[in-house]
Amino acid sequence: MAESWVNYAERIGSDLHLELSGPGSRRAALIRALRDAVRGGRLAPGTRLPPYRSLAADLGVARNTVADAYAELVAEGWLTARQGSGTRVAERARPPHSAVPPKAPAPPAPSARADAPHRSRPARHDLRQGTPDASSFPRSAWLASYRRALQQAPNEVFGPGDPAGRPELRAALAAYLARARGVRTEPDRIVVCSGFAHALRLLFGGRSGQILRSPLAVEAYGLPFHRQLLAAEGVRTVPLPLDEHGARVDRLSRERAVLLTPAHQFPTGGPLHAERRAAVVDRARAHGAVVLEDDYDGEFRYDRKPVGALQSLDPEQVVLIGSVSKSLSPAVRLGWMVLPERYVGDVLAAKGEREAWASVLDQLALADLIVSGSYDRHVRRMRQRYRDRRDRLVAALAERAPHVQVSGVAAGLHAVLRLPPGTERSALGAAALHGVALDGLADFRHPDTDMPAHDGLVVGYATPPEHAYGAALEALCGALASSGTRGS
Template sequence: MTEQWATFGADLHLELRGPRLRTGLTDALREAVRGGRLAPGTRLPSSRTLAADLGIARNTVADAYAELVAEGWLTARQGSGTRVAQRSAPRRPGRGPAPAGAGAPDRAGARARPAYSLMPGRPDLASFPRAQWLASARRAVNAAPDEAFGYGGPHGRVELRTVLADYLARARGVHAAPEQIVVCAGFVHGLRLMGAVLRRRRAREAAVESYGLDIHWDLLTGAGLTTVPLPFDERGTRTEALAGTRGAGAVLMTPAHQFPLGGALHPDRRVAAVDWARRTGGLVLEDDYDGEFRYDRQPVGALQGLDPDRVVYLGTASKSLAPGLRLGWMVLPPDVVPEVLAVKGVEEWACGAMDQLTLADFIASGAYDRHVRGMRLRYRRRRDELVAVLAERAPRVRVSGIAAGLHAVLELPPGTEQDALRAAAWQGLQVQGLARFRHPSAPADLPAPEGLVVGYGTPSDSAWAGTLEVLCEVLRASGS
């Protein structure tokens, strides 16, 4: 590796943007590496030095470094400090992205990238049903009317909306007519549309869960809304606290399987959320991101079934099939449909008609149900193996949130989460800590559990045993 001079915090010229310092620092460092200002091999200042130069907390810098190490942008080695990883040549300003296969990283760069991944929220892409999808695509193209090849309307193809209405009623207890469904390009697209609707309604706030995804909070903030985190306890989000919000026009929730903590919202809390929406005229935005994958008891039905007039149900094919399809759907209260269509525009620019027709055939033919059943068994076996290995090799670690979904939470002793993340980065294991998902405005007296959020859908069968071995080594090295 070519030795580079160490940098100092004052030399980095980092511009931190946005209200969240850690996210701003991570983005700024990533852009400096991507743009070539920080060359491969460059040694970065210590977290203490950079924090002092930027006037921010040392933990903020340490967390940003740990995230970039996990992503492969940086490396961290004892005695060598934190350095920019050896990677393929950076994209210079004014040049387009390198074509696929171009600029392959050298051997040092390959070693710099994480060797193992337990990132949450990612399905097993190797199990995508290619042959069945191709068969549905052929049938869909042959049966498509001529107008399907033109500019579509913002509602989405009626063929898909019709089969979705039947499927969601059967599988998730959702009450909807096809005209209440709007097709979108995944959950983020749907949430962006709802943010625009809430802005038009002059809402000032949106309540959210205290643990979730910052990209979702940022979307709502970008729509001009203040996100207000709700407290939680062992029964889930305390939705009775909605009564204390001043101008909330909506609450965003994952009631069937809270992300990332993993529990299902208690029935009393579900009722309280709907009662608040009825009383105030607000909306419940239900993110049903992995509702099909429940293992140990009967599925928890969608919250939307309690009041279809006050709940906006958002679902996608991202976890059940693949996020690359960019197919999602919104089941809207009848009076919200015109508002969403007005925001979406008069033509469909986001979702291809052929993909919609293919998914419609895939569901109608029964292939979707068969695929979900097969993946449910596969993910359950993975989860059982994870729990069994940890019970044997790391018995002090409690595993929670395992009744459903594609991830589990490994609860760690207080003060050990950052040690575990550093050990994971050292071992080349991609994994995320619970602190990564905590809302920055969560009340100081709210419990702050420490743990790792472990996704078990991604590793290939050949890498699965080795990944579990590395995970156990990480837990041992961090004192867990």
């Protein structure tokens, strides 16, 4: 198929942008332009040039002018010409090193620290949190849903998208979230977005003015990326301490909004205690405030009864935000906001008149995946696979590193390994030497919190492909054994 297309393209001629300028004849100008294109690297060695007739028509010159220019450059060694192969750039006609400016070294990642040598080596084993097993994406089911969606899509689908999202997806989400997460909503309260970060930008940096305003209370441990995004929008975040029952919502002051991960605190693990769930909703109702619920991995629970969405306690005080980044893949770029009625119009105004983020065709495919039952089957299959991985991690650590306490493993896609004070950096360095990429707990700590710091590692056991997981565990245990984390 690919070869057929190449042959067709070569037969009809390919586009070649040349500017004929300077003194002399058109033939001389064409020769200069072709030399410059080869010398500068724009025409790479082996590139087939357009046939005489095609290039002559494009440039508005005589066919013989192109033929003569090609012949001279062949004689000079810039081009080669063979019967049946056309005219190509000569393999030895490579641009000199000085023609291409050296590529500047890439700047360090924003999260990298100058004093963190464990960031500098490429890793063989990826145990960073935040991503599912990419090799487990349900390709066949997604393809089948995409085909059905295309076949059944009305013509309007191929026009400008509705900023609220396709009604098929909003209806499917309303039913699914009610069944699987206990959410109370209607399709017209759901606005499709491209993920959690997009939702934050809409709420705190919308084009029609901020819908929610600073300051925002957040958990003392959370994603630094979210804090950076909020800071860029001028939002001040106020950290809430954590304990074994989750966020200390009793420490809320005058903040009009609070961002929580109530089903599974990120990254330390554990649900928000029932009394605190009720207390934060009651406070929001009494003070005209709002709770932002990050339901980032609510589908994956293992050793406990399902914890329903906080939103079900009062749909008018809670904004639930979810996505398929953990259940399917972050590459799909689809999420949703379940909104109190008073915010729907403002969020749609912030999005604009047309959908600019979430692919309409992907929305239809996801709707079909949910309605057909394929999404549920995939989630159940991955829940069992991630539970097995969690069990293998816990067993390996119990045998090889019994001094390490494992926590936060009743749900989700990552575990926290509690370490003795002062050993986190050495553990990260040892992990790097063993080719293991993972995150330190300190990276997630809010810089303004007065909560005591805890040393630890955040291990994403969902990230590696299945065939590589055993080797990743072996390397992790080897790193812990050599890192001095046993303490004194």
